[in-house]
Amino acid sequence: MNKFQLEQNKAFKLANDLKQGGAAKVGVAGQAKVDRREQHKLDQAKGLVPFACKLDDEKRVAQLKVHDEGNEGGMTEVLAELLMKAGLER
Numbered sequence: 001m002n003k004f005q006l007e008q009n010k011a012f013k014l015a016n017d018l019k020q021g022g023a024a025k026v027g028v029a030g031q032a033k034v035d036r037r038e039q040h041k042l043d044q045a046k047g048l049v050p051f052a053c054k055l056d057d058e059k060r061v062a063q064l065k066v067h068d069e070g071n072e073g074g075m076t077e078v079l080a081e082l083l084m085k086a087g088l089e090r
Contacts, residue, residue: 048076064078064079
C-alpha cells in the first residue's frame with residue numbers, strides 16, 4: 001500500500017465519522033466504540049438477522065424514537081417488543 005492509498009483510507013475513515021455525526025460517539029463513558037464488523041459478528045452470535053424497513057409516516061418514526069430513548073437495547077429491542085405485542089412471537 002503506497003502513501004496515497006494510506007492517506008485515502010484516512011480520508012474515508014474521517015468522512016465516515018463525520019457522516020455518523022455525534023450519535024456514534026454517544027454512549028456510556030469509558031465504553032469502547034464497537035466498529036461495524038465487530039457489531040455484525042456480535043449480532044450473528046446472538047442469532048440476529050438484519051431487517052430493513054421503510055416508514056413513510058414521520059409521526060410513527062418519531063414515536064419509535066421516543067420509545068428508543070428509554071430502552072437500553074435500542075431500536076432493535078423496541079421493534080422486537082412491538083412485534084411480540086402484535087402476536088408475531090418467535
